Amino acid sequence: MQALHLWRLAVLAGVRRETPDLSARQMAVLLNVYLTPPPHTVRGLATLLNVSKPAITRALDRLSELELVRRKADESDRRNVLIQRTIKGSVFLRDWGGIVSGVAQDIAA
Amino acid sequence: MQALHLWRLAVLAGVRRETPDLSARQMAVLLNVYLTPPPHTVRGLATLLNVSKPAITRALDRLSELELVRRKADESDRRNVLIQRTIKGSVFLRDWGGIVSGVAQDIAA
DNA sequence: CGTAAAAATTACGTAACCGAAACGACATGG
DNA sequence: CCATGTCGTTTCGGTTACGTAATTTTTACG
Numbered sequence: 001m002q003a004l005h006l007w008r009l010a011v012l013a014g015v016r017r018e019t020p021d022l023s024a025r026q027m028a029v030l031l032n033v034y035l036t037p038p039p040h041t042v043r044g045l046a047t048l049l050n051v052s053k054p055a056i057t058r059a060l061d062r063l064s065e066l067e068l069v070r071r072k073a074d075e076s077d078r079r080n081v082l083i084q085r086t087i088k089g090s091v092f093l094r095d096w097g098g099i100v101s102g103v104a105q106d107i108a109a
Numbered sequence: 110m111q112a113l114h115l116w117r118l119a120v121l122a123g124v125r126r127e128t129p130d131l132s133a134r135q136m137a138v139l140l141n142v143y144l145t146p147p148p149h150t151v152r153g154l155a156t157l158l159n160v161s162k163p164a165i166t167r168a169l170d171r172l173s174e175l176e177l178v179r180r181k182a183d184e185s186d187r188r189n190v191l192i193q194r195t196i197k198g199s200v201f202l203r204d205w206g207g208i209v210s211g212v213a214q215d216i217a218a
Numbered sequence: 219c220g221t222a223a224a225a226a227t228t229a230c231g232t233a234a235c236c237g238a239a240a241c242g243a244c245a246t247g248g
Numbered sequence: 249c250c251a252t253g254t255c256g257t258t259t260c261g262g263t264t265a266c267g268t269a270a271t272t273t274t275t276a277c278g
Contacts, residue, residue: 003210004202008140010116015137016159023132023265028124031117042226050125052267057227062264079225079274093113100112132235151256161237166257171234188244188255 002107009103020066020092025051026059033069033083034093040083041074068092111216118212123205134160135168142178142192143202149192150183177201 015021022030028049033040042060046053060083063069068089074080124130131139137158142149151169155162169192172178177198183189 001206003213004140004206005144007119007205007209008137008144011133011137011140012158015133021133024120024124024130025265028117028120031113031120035114035117043224049121053226054228054268055266058265077225077275081226096116097110097113100116104112134235152254162256163238163258164236167235186245186255190256 006100006104006107009106010100013099013103014096020068022062023059025049025055026062029056029059030063030068030089030093034085034089038082038084039074039080041080042083045083063089115209115213115216118215119209122208122212131171132168134158134164135171138165138168139172139177139198139202143194143198147191147193148183148189150189151192154192172198 029045032045032048042053042056046056049056060069060071064071066088067086070084070086072082072084074082138154141154141157151162151165155165158165169178169180173180175197176195179193179195181191181193183191
């Protein structure tokens, strides 16, 4: 029950702020790139999220445009594209984590 | 930091399940209708979420179609539309709360 | 070699969504 | 009553995202 209140306040904060408005899929991609060990490929993310590859490609287009992630060719197998982290992405997620944990504190108190 | 891992797992669970795929705004509307005291109006939700009224109308179209909320005319002022809860909505949010708190438990352990 | 397989992307038609503005129903104060 | 304001919805033009299917580039293997 408190979990729902946590979710409410955090989602509310996310919707309200003007800053980049990411879809659930884009957010899932971003979080997985930053919080799970590399390498990250399109195919891997597609199967992990249970969505099609083009959906991942489009999410990466958007995230790259925002400079939250970066694409890099895999030199050992040039068919692959490796997704890498960026400074902006790190900052964005740190901020977001701060919001969520701040909300959690408020609820606990 | 754990907050981000919590968020990652919960978003991942949300994206993976085939069932109704709600946008952040729709989710925000749904959560506020269920977790804050009534009455809930379009204008009230619009200002709370800091989005336009049509955006709320469309979110309610979608949520009504899924039978997660219900619109009801305000008899005392027929310009108003009151948003009410439904059984399906309660079940949906209870399930979601279960997922989030389950993830939280896993992280704590 | 050369054919098959795999990776990501692009193409394409469809559906959902957005904000601004126009609209219709209703309320309220003069 | 009627003029003005309020509330929710609809309309409009444009953007974005989706899934399926075709394309491109690269690798693997027979």
